[in-house]
Amino acid sequence: MLETSARLLEVLSLLQIRRDWTSAELASRLGVSARTVRADIVRLRSLGYLVDARPGVSGGYRLAAGSALPPLLLDDDEAVAVAVGLAAAATGRLGVEETSLTALAKLEQVLPAHLRHRVDAVRQATSVVPGAESRLDLSVLGAVSSAIRGHERLRFGYTKPGGAEEPRHVEPQRLVSWGPFWYLLAWDLQRDDWRVFRVDRMAPRAPTGARFRPRLILEKDVVAFVVGRVAAGARTHHARVLVHAPAAVVAAMIVPLPVDVQAVDETTCIVEVSADDPRRAALWLAQLDADIEVIEGDELAESFRELASRFGRASSARRATGHASDGQRRSIPPRA
Structure with a gap:
């Protein structure tokens, strides 16, 4: 019975690797007769797997899409690749972070120890551009998700x-x-x-x-509660601005601050932003590459004025000749 069960798993794995298999090919890979292969296909169908058969010399078997996802049988390299890919997606900005995290938690729960070590080795050996790295330990995220x-x-x-x-x-x-x-x-x-x-x-x-x-x-209450608690608990400066850009474009930006984007029309939107430091909010809004009008928020407006003055000084400084903005000559080191 154990031999038959193991062989059924092998048949299922082979059907997932390639689109079509002839009866002779499956028999050769499994080391059994064509009659045994046909019996195994019948057993898989009885378990709910949709296996299509095409008659004739060039016919064969194909695993069809069904109403339920069959268990995916992965070899060691495939399992490691899936785990690393899910880990990257879990901390990305693809819109699938939560589902990637739950899938990763399920996979890591059943990974053998030697494969978990390989996944950890890949993480430890991987570098990212400074500032783009996640500040989150995926093992913590996985532990919370599992709980x-x-x-x-x-x-x-x-x-x-x-x-x-x-x-x-x-x-x-x-x-x-x-x-x-x-x-x-x-x-x-x-x-x-x-x-x-x-x-x-x-x-x-x-x-x-x-x-x-x-x-x-409810799901909507979860999001509303978290947004409200985070914005009210740690943010001291609030502002509303009119952004001359579509709401979808602004919402798609990587946001380091709590913001709420509301469409006005097809080309403009209202952005409500909260921050510990209004200068941080001004710097992020400046990255939108769109005209901005401050509706509410004196601190944000003042931060924009300070940044405009600073950027103006930067553009007029004559670094090439070694002149400082205050008229004092400075020594500028040569380019390496």
Whole structure:
């Protein structure tokens, strides 16, 4: 029975590798008779796999698309490639971050130890352009995701903005990706209330295995709660600006700040932005490559004036002749 089950998995794997197989080809690869191959195809069909057969000398078998996804049988190299690809997508800006993360959590849960070491080796041997790297440890993201999927309570150390770390014990509900950050919405067991945690500040402890019944909260309420809590809790400067660019173009930008984009018409939109430092908001808005009008936010308007003055001085400075902007001569090192 074990030999038959192993052979069925091998048949399924072969059908996933190539579009068409003749009965003779399958028999040769498996080391069995054509009659055994036909019997194996019947067994796969009885298990719900749609295997089409074409009669004749040039006929053969083909795995058809069905209503359910069959288990994918990956060799070692394929499994490593999928894990590394999912890890990259989980911290990208492709719109599939959350599904990539859950798929990665499932895959890493069943990866043999030697393959997990290979995946880790690829991560450690990979470099990225400075400023483009993720500030998030994927192992932390995976641990949080697994706790959510398994409805398991989560203990972790949480580093507060001031730098102090405190222990937290929560029932993790949902992960929300916003700009360069991931946030966890969880029920805090110590405070008996909902709390939002930045995942890059979390250090998960060993799991206890204690399970909980998830609390009912709608997806739209999850996002609204996280956005509201983050914007209100850490941002002190708020502004509204009119941007002369389509809302879709502005929304597609990589946003390092909490923003809300609302379309006015096909060519303009209103952007509400919050930031600890209005100069940071001004610098990001300047990257939109579009005309901007400040509707509300005196601090943001002043930051634009300061930047305009600074950029004006930069454009008029005569570095090539070694003259400083204050008229004092400076020594400029030669280009390497």
